[in-house]
Amino acid sequence: MPLLTILKYPDPRLQRVASPVQAVDARVRTLVADMLQTMYEAQGIGLAATQVDVHERVIVIDVSEDRSQPLVLINPELVWASPERQRSDEGCLSVPGIYDGVERATAVRVLALNEHGQSREEAAEGLLAVCIQHEMDHLLGKVFVEYLSPLKRNRIKTKMLKRREDAAPARGAA
Numbered sequence: 001m002p003l004l005t006i007l008k009y010p011d012p013r014l015q016r017v018a019s020p021v022q023a024v025d026a027r028v029r030t031l032v033a034d035m036l037q038t039m040y041e042a043q044g045i046g047l048a049a050t051q052v053d054v055h056e057r058v059i060v061i062d063v064s065e066d067r068s069q070p071l072v073l074i075n076p077e078l079v080w081a082s083p084e085r086q087r088s089d090e091g092c093l094s095v096p097g098i099y100d101g102v103e104r105a106t107a108v109r110v111l112a113l114n115e116h117g118q119s120r121e122e123a124a125e126g127l128l129a130v131c132i133q134h135e136m137d138h139l140l141g142k143v144f145v146e147y148l149s150p151l152k153r154n155r156i157k158t159k160m161l162k163r164r165e166d167a168a169p170a171r172g173a174a
């Protein structure tokens with residue numbers, strides 16, 4: 001089981017807009033460590049604090065094959081996005097089992113603090129660029145299914161709500 005509970009779409013808390021982190025202190029470092037553990041245990045490649053019901057601008061990512069390159073982005077700001085855009089299939093730990101195409105900038109540069117409070121600029125392309133944009137959307141209260149057609153989105157919403165009912169413990173179960 002992941003350490004932190006990951007909110008599932010369409011939980012309204014996923015729509016909250018995150019606030020900037022005021023100070024990168026021990027509390028934030030604990031949050032980052034817990035988020036990384038949760039992301040790895042859920043076999044995800046990225047997790048935004050919003051998804052664990054913490055509404056502060058914190059993201060963890062690891063797109064490496066052997067899960068050895070954690071990237072921590074605190075108070076991330078998009079510095080640049082390429083005019084070239086590309087569609088690729090995305091998934092989300094808050095929308096398990098659903099994958100669909102989303103068009104995003106193929107490359108981005110982002111300015112952020114790390115868990116030691118140091119500021120640095122990250123240049124990303126490919127999967128990492130997609131992941132950064134996907135996680136930054138979470139901090140703005142946006143889940144990737146919102147890019148899909150209303151028809152698809154409603155179908156996903158119904159499926160997720162149905163699954164939640166199925167997962168609920170049966171009345172009277174021990």
Ligand code: NI
Pocket residue numbers: 091092093094134135138
């Ligand atoms: Ni996500």
